[in-house]
Amino acid sequence: KNEVEQSPQNLTAQEGEFITINCSYSVGISALHWLQQHPGGGIVSLFMLSSGKKKHGRLIATINIQEKHSSLHITASHPRDSAVYICALGSARQLTFGSGTQLTVLP
Amino acid sequence: GAGVSQSPSNKVTEKGKDVELRCDPISGHTALYWYRQSLGQGLEFLIYFQGNSAPDKSGLPSDRFSAERTGGSVSTLTIQRTQQEDSAVYLCASSFDRSNEQFFGPGTRLTVL
Numbered sequence: 001k002n003e004v005e006q007s008p009q010n011l012t013a014q015e016g017e018f019i020t021i022n023c024s025y026s027v028g029i030s031a032l033h034w035l036q037q038h039p040g041g042g043i044v045s046l047f048m049l050s051s052g053k054k055k056h057g058r059l060i061a062t063i064n065i066q067e068k069h070s071s072l073h074i075t076a077s078h079p080r081d082s083a084v085y086i087c088a089l090g091s092a093r094q095l096t097f098g099s100g101t102q103l104t105v106l107p
Numbered sequence: 108g109a110g111v112s113q114s115p116s117n118k119v120t121e122k123g124k125d126v127e128l129r130c131d132p133i134s135g136h137t138a139l140y141w142y143r144q145s146l147g148q149g150l151e152f153l154i155y156f157q158g159n160s161a162p163d164k165s166g167l168p169s170d171r172f173s174a175e176r177t178g179g180s181v182s183t184l185t186i187q188r189t190q191q192e193d194s195a196v197y198l199c200a201s202s203f204d205r206s207n208e209q210f211f212g213p214g215t216r217l218t219v220l
Contacts, residue, residue, distance in 0.1 A: 030206065041196060043211040086150065092205055093163040094140065097150040 003027050006087050006098035013105050019074040021101045023087030026068060031090035034061050034072050036083045037100070046072070048090070077105045109133065111212035113199050119218045120189055128184045128215045132201030139182050140202075140209060141174060145195040153197075156182060157205060189219045 004025045013019055023032070034046040047054050047061040049070075054061050058077075063070040074081055082105050087098040112131045120126050132139050141153040152166040156176045167173075171189075176182040186193055196216050200209040 033209070035211075041216075042213055043198065043200075045208050045210065048208045088150075093155045094152040094166065095142075095150075095209065096152065097142075099149045 002099075003096055004087060004089050004098040006101050008101060009099065010102045011104070013077050013103070015078060015105055015107050017077050017105075019077050019081075019103065019105075021072045021085050021087075021103070023070045023072070023098055024068060025070075025087075025089055027089065029089045030092060032063055032070050033088040033090055033095060034070075035086040035088060037086060038083050043086075046085075074103075079105045079107050081105050111199055111201050111210050113197075113212040113215050115215060116213065117216045117218075119220065121220055122191060123188055125185065125187045126189055126217065128186075128197050128217070130182045130184070130199030130201075130212060132180065132182070132199070133210055134180075136201035136203055136210075137179065138202045138205045138207075138209075139176060140200045141182070141184050142198045142200065143195040144198065144214075145192075148195075150198070153184070155205075186217075189217075191219050193217060194219045 007022050031048050031050045033048050036044045049063050058075045060073040084100040084102050086100045088095040114129045139156040142150050144150045154174050155163045158179050159176050171187045174184045196214040198214045199212040202209045
């Protein structure tokens with residue numbers, strides 16, 4: 001069993017829709033990271049969180065440590081949000097990555 | 108300010124040749140990480156440096172892979188006797204310290220023919 005599971009694998013939405021991507025994990029972590037990988041391959045760190053909730057613009061990330069679950073929400077989605085979103089478990093020395101969610105937002 | 112830079116951006120090599128990939132982290136970042144992403148696959152951890160030391164080499168796939176970091180700054184990942192399965196995008200990331208957000212470089216796309 002993978003230490004980190006993401007769902008869904010693929011997600012297609014219409015512009016303006018509210019989007020949720022889920023991440024469940026089975027090991028202890030120091031922090032959970034949400035990353036965005038653009039079609040060109042570049043990776044951007046969106047959030048790093050160890051408890052509660054963080055918000056940046058239209059993006060919101062939440063984590064429930066007891067349930068070992070995190071969600072990434074995108075409000076008022078836009079075609080430029082189309083990318084792969086990756087959940088990663090942070091330990092003292094490395095990141096362990098989920099398989100990613102391919103998000104496509106249609107105009 | 109300057110982000111993480113990697114060179115070359117693309118490298119095509121023949122099977123059996125050695126290659127060196129370079130990473131310049133953000134100035135002042137003590138932690139440096141190497142990852143790779145094979146075609147159609149997820150990201151996998153290779154090695155982590157704290158300063159010039161590599162306390163975790165557990166992700167290196169074989170003894171053909173080695174890495175070093177000098178002066179707490181630049182790092183090189185060396186792959187000896189490359190094989191076709193080494194073809195991947197090799198990504199470097201750095202962070203202020205190991206408990207902070209990681210900033211990723213643009214990657215080096217390695218193709219082994």
